[in-house]
């Protein structure tokens with residue numbers, strides 16, 4: 532006869548578990564802001580309610596339908612089939628390093644040795660590793676105002692102080708070299724140039740880059756120059772000048788990558804180039820190399836595709852730029868037609884940074900407290916997502932918004948029609 536299992540005694544209710552105390556996070560991480568992705572949270576909430584949001588916030592060419600050339604994809608595939616699936620040297624696959632050196636010789640007529648190149652997981656990792664090994668607590672880093680947000684966040688993360696030099700809106704956002712000169716102090720460790728710049732799309736002439744680098748050169752015993760050239764071949768009317776070509780004597784780290792020109796931001800491939808005429812960057816370079824060792828390596832197959840990208844046909848660059856120029860021309864004209872909006876003309880990258888004249892309405896009554904409220908109200912009302920200008924540095928970015936010009940003109944046209952309707956509806960055109 533089967534045994535009858537004893538009935539379990541009635542369990543006493545479990546005592547409520549005390550909620551564990553929250554462990555402290557770090558101030559340095561919690562202060563990180565990245566406006567470009569922060570605005571995605573309210574956009575996602577709208578999407579969850581069933582709305583379609585027109586996104587002009589992220590500088591990702593593939594999201595707008597741009598595709599890398601087939602030979603890059605084939606090289607990536609072939610590398611995987613050929614079992615190039617292991618870790619590579621932390622500094623980068625020697626084949627890619629050689630291809631980068633060849634490209635620098637070809638495009639910029641400058642020479643680098645293999646030891647002058649570090650391959651990175653996107654140039655974003657380059658910024659991080661560079662500041663991680665150069666910025667000590669209290670050091671100041673000069674950054675263009677406005678500029679790409681990680682410059683600010685990462686300097687702060689490592690205990691440094693970002694100091695913004697002015698770029699001049701009425702001169703299509705050219706750097707104010709005198710302001711730069713005034714702001715260099717005994718604590719300045721690095722001076723950053725982003726050419727073309729994000730978010731303004733400003734392209735700097737050879738003369739301006741030279742003036743800029745000359746100011747840095749006057750202080751080269753205590754500081755170095757960071758030249759972010761990730762949009763170098765993405766220009767419409769002029770040609771970008773690599774900083775090293777006009778200032779070979781200035782200690783400099785050039786940052787570049789494949790996300791923009793080669794249309795593969797998701798492959799996470801970038802590189803940094805060291806120009807160290809006096810050896811002043813040796814410790815910093817060693818710090819970067821050590822940092823690269825603890826993250827082991829960059830994607831092996833992406834690096835092989837990077838070789839194919841640099842050595843193979845470059846036709847897609849002209850095609851992409853022709854498409855972007857059309858969008859730039861359309862956007863500048865249309866934005867400037869909207870009452871309450873005015874924009875300078877970007878000559879590179881794929882952004883416009885219009886001024887929200889409509890924030891300063893007549894009669895003392897403001898429709899919005901600032902650019903962030905404007906952008907969020909525009910999102911909620913018209914379901915178009917842009918990024919508030921203050922997210923690129925409050926001092927020089929406030930009162931603006933960044934618009935990504937990657938989508939084709941009909942989409943941009945819809946976004947700008949909605950912008951016009953939105954401003955009119957708020958009576959904020961004056």
Ligand SMILES: Cc1ncc(COP(=O)(O)O)c(C=O)c1O
Nearest residue numbers: 590653654655679729788790801
């Ligand atoms: C000026 C600038 N530098 C660096 C990056 C980072 O690019 P990635 O990490 O994809 O190479 C970006 C991306 O938008 C950028 O605009």
